Amino acid sequence: MIRLEPRRQHSTLMVYLAPVLAVGLTLLLGIAAFSLMGKDPLAVLHAFFVEPVSTRYGLTELGVKAAPLILIAVGLAVGFRANVWNIGAEGQLTVGAIAGGGIAIYFHQSTNPALLPAMLVAGAGGGMLWAAVPAWLKTRFNANEILTSLMLSYVAVLLLSYLVHGPWRDPAGYNFPESRIFPAAGTMPLLLAESRLHLGLVLALLAAFGCWLLLAKAFLGFQLRVIGLSPRAARYAGFSERRLIWFALMLSGGLAGFAGVSEVAGPIGQLLPTISPGYGFTAIIVAFLGRLHPLGVIPAGLVMALTYLGGEAAQITVGLPAAVTGIFQGVLLFFLLACDALTYYRLRFGRPTLPERHAT
Amino acid sequence: MSEIAWLVPVVLTVITASTPLLLAATGELITEKAGVLNLGVEGMMLVGAIAAFAAASATGSGALGILAGALCGASLALVFAVLTLSLYANQVATGLALTIFGIGASAMAGAGFVGFALQPLPQLALPYLSSLPVAGPILFGQDVLVYLSFAALVAVAWFLARTRAGLILRAVGEAPESAHAVGHPVIRVRYLATLFGGLMAGLAGAYLSLAYTPMWAENMTAGRGWIAVALVVFATWRPWRLLLGAYMFGAITILQLHAQGAGIHLPSQFLSMLPYLATILVLVLISRDRAKIRLNAPASIGRAFRAEH
Numbered sequence: 001m002i003r004l005e006p007r008r009q010h011s012t013l014m015v016y017l018a019p020v021l022a023v024g025l026t027l028l029l030g031i032a033a034f035s036l037m038g039k040d041p042l043a044v045l046h047a048f049f050v051e052p053v054s055t056r057y058g059l060t061e062l063g064v065k066a067a068p069l070i071l072i073a074v075g076l077a078v079g080f081r082a083n084v085w086n087i088g089a090e091g092q093l094t095v096g097a098i099a100g101g102g103i104a105i106y107f108h109q110s111t112n113p114a115l116l117p118a119m120l121v122a123g124a125g126g127g128m129l130w131a132a133v134p135a136w137l138k139t140r141f142n143a144n145e146i147l148t149s150l151m152l153s154y155v156a157v158l159l160l161s162y163l164v165h166g167p168w169r170d171p172a173g174y175n176f177p178e179s180r181i182f183p184a185a186g187t188m189p190l191l192l193a194e195s196r197l198h199l200g201l202v203l204a205l206l207a208a209f210g211c212w213l214l215l216a217k218a219f220l221g222f223q224l225r226v227i228g229l230s231p232r233a234a235r236y237a238g239f240s241e242r243r244l245i246w247f248a249l250m251l252s253g254g255l256a257g258f259a260g261v262s263e264v265a266g267p268i269g270q271l272l273p274t275i276s277p278g279y280g281f282t283a284i285i286v287a288f289l290g291r292l293h294p295l296g297v298i299p300a301g302l303v304m305a306l307t308y309l310g311g312e313a314a315q316i317t318v319g320l321p322a323a324v325t326g327i328f329q330g331v332l333l334f335f336l337l338a339c340d341a342l343t344y345y346r347l348r349f350g351r352p353t354l355p356e357r358h359a360t
Numbered sequence: 361m362s363e364i365a366w367l368v369p370v371v372l373t374v375i376t377a378s379t380p381l382l383l384a385a386t387g388e389l390i391t392e393k394a395g396v397l398n399l400g401v402e403g404m405m406l407v408g409a410i411a412a413f414a415a416a417s418a419t420g421s422g423a424l425g426i427l428a429g430a431l432c433g434a435s436l437a438l439v440f441a442v443l444t445l446s447l448y449a450n451q452v453a454t455g456l457a458l459t460i461f462g463i464g465a466s467a468m469a470g471a472g473f474v475g476f477a478l479q480p481l482p483q484l485a486l487p488y489l490s491s492l493p494v495a496g497p498i499l500f501g502q503d504v505l506v507y508l509s510f511a512a513l514v515a516v517a518w519f520l521a522r523t524r525a526g527l528i529l530r531a532v533g534e535a536p537e538s539a540h541a542v543g544h545p546v547i548r549v550r551y552l553a554t555l556f557g558g559l560m561a562g563l564a565g566a567y568l569s570l571a572y573t574p575m576w577a578e579n580m581t582a583g584r585g586w587i588a589v590a591l592v593v594f595a596t597w598r599p600w601r602l603l604l605g606a607y608m609f610g611a612i613t614i615l616q617l618h619a620q621g622a623g624i625h626l627p628s629q630f631l632s633m634l635p636y637l638a639t640i641l642v643l644v645l646i647s648r649d650r651a652k653i654r655l656n657a658p659a660s661i662g663r664a665f666r667a668e669h
Binding site: 004006085087137141142143144146147148150151152154155158159161162165166281282284285288320321323324325326327328329330331333334337338340341344345 | 399439443446447448449450452453454456457458460461462463464465467468471578582583586589590593627629630632633636637639640643644647648650653666
């Protein structure tokens, strides 16, 4: 009989080992599944995880995909720590793209160097605005932020669809549901020639570092951690729950909106009906894989970015549907949650021993 | 009679739009009543939908399709139960994982089925009764899952209010430590409640792909799983209000389809936003009364339980 016995103190080793273990177990399961499907598992894994990053361009694409994931996951990690479950980052990303993209479309003849900064600010503002709704509904009406933020994601995607099918459709675009191409002054500067790697990655790393400082050094970060670990203790200490909810949602919404505008001003270059392959949802996994630590989110973002590249590559080279990425991400999170049990519990084999009773 | 004849097709479409919500929400109600918050309803519905569609198109049998949908929904719920009940994983995170996995797995399994159409589930016609005007098609001309959605709701209401097992389930949700202390198997009850939730979500998915729109499309649930979770809150964990909520949302969904016919020229995207905005609205209206939520929500919801001895 195998049991889980609580540890006196949680295992620091397991906090870091669990993600590694989870990735390993996911790969093992993948090998077994592909063998059963009659495919050479090593060839599939090679196509999925090695081939995409074996060229210079592939490596830069890793950065392109990791940038929005890191940006969003950093904000989510801060919120999750405080038990604020913003799962509508996809919507905040979309509204950020709409707000920033709208400026680029309105000023499409502009060559003003202030255009891009204005777009980035508007993008972050759009994301914050969209996150302000669940924050307000939570603090004012006690409405569950999980459900409201998620419902608003559907609304945001429909809003974008309306805009690119209607008022913002490119007048010279042969009726395709696409906006104008953004002007040069409204696109993200590239970091490397002959790639799509843009400034967004640098800003994502800065955001991660900034949030780490906030959590580790600032009193606000301390309050966020306390409220997550023990809401009651936080109340006794007089921390304002309302303020922390607002802060967590504004931070994660703003970063998601920033990621959205970076995407449309970066690799996409215009507004389309679909601007994200689910970055807002994948970032939830990134946050957990990165141990809800702003710096841990960086390697986690790179791993999840690789699953997107791998999914695209595996579609071409071994003929797997692109959805294999989603399965991989889901299974990885399952294993991670399972391995996390070992952080707080140790495995015990054999029958439980009852504590000795003293006769009274 | 002719004045209300136009109502018949409207009521029929409202029933089809409400049934998946009612099925999924009834399952989630039992899960939550046992103190388990499974946010993976959307994922379980999607997996149920593709499983039902695949089984029905492979065998030609709607019954086998329904069975496959229910079983696959329940197996995904089993994964959730193992992680949260045996390994004490965070229920919110695990529910999200379930949804992310369900979206991916259903899209992968369904890649070969996109564009196929299926005969919709047959209506169970009763002699004489089904040919009655107005009441005939509405009351006696539905498919088996519509009847099942009502039967399940009645059964769940009776189970929770009138049976000893229902009492134990509620005790486990309200005060797991006390339930454990008097010898009730808390973890086993929670396993069963979670599996029932998955089974019903699978049925809801099966209804979508076999009856509502007899085909498979990626992400065809379009947030219905989440709306079902919201409905349980809206119903303040009471079965009969679930019926009200599910049919209200079904009506809103249909309203958006009929609005264009009625000459309301809003862009279709704005009409499609209605169910999501309505979900937010009802959540706000219900949740603003904190005392009511605190009184009605199962006290231990979302919290892990670990037996000390």
